[in-house]
Amino acid sequence: MDLHGSPAARANCHCSSCRDFYGAPVFSATAWEPDAVCNSEGLGQTFKHPEKQLTKTFCDVCGEVVFGTNRLGMRVVPNALLARATDGKLEANLSPTMHLFYRQRVVDASDDLPKYLDGWDGPTYAS
Template sequence: MPDAGTETLRCDCGAIVMTIQGDPVARAICHCHACRDLYGSTLLTATAWQPEQVTHDGDPEALLDYPHPLRAMHRYSCRHCGELVHGQNRLGMIVIPNARFARHHAGQLPERLAPTMHLFYASRAFDIVDALPKYLEGWDGPLYA
């Protein structure tokens, strides 16, 4: 999608239909332990959205909520096909993995959704060489030198 607008994403079986409007609040590669734990991945490339920008349609019973047992975070998946739909971070933002958008764009992430920073780089599992700013913690903190 070339500019801010509306995008519709579906889970593998189509039971969950998610409509996203506007531009994301953040576009990042997250290295935090919480994302590692919640998503089962060494790092997470994702966009964050305000809750009012994301609506769910389709089967209302299909959205399965997994609240993290220790952190104020949630992971949502489809009860029928098991696909990860999105997460919700401690700030209440909807976190959508970039892979979901890329799948709906012939395997390519739209440039307007590409990461613009690394977050929690102090917790990284490995170094990444790129030109993006690398915040040691959140985006309002110090940068990796």
């Protein structure tokens, strides 16, 4: 997989859909325009969520999620994958800049990033 340009969003998502679909209490990822994520050899099956507008595309070799697609059609690349590609450290230009759907959180986050209760155009959490 090749990434071109800059991500459209960099976030830690707390929504129940991401928790369910990606199997994590918080899904940290970057969102890209579809044409900014180029498929390469080794990409395997794509799994579509049975009820929601979400997909996951897996690596043929290791079975890991290479990217997903969200309801807006954006390609969503897990930050864990990006960090492993750079010796375990996520590059600063890919680090999350916000928390989304913080109202649905199952764990509290203690950082200085804005915590949007819903999407990034809504109200923020005030501690």
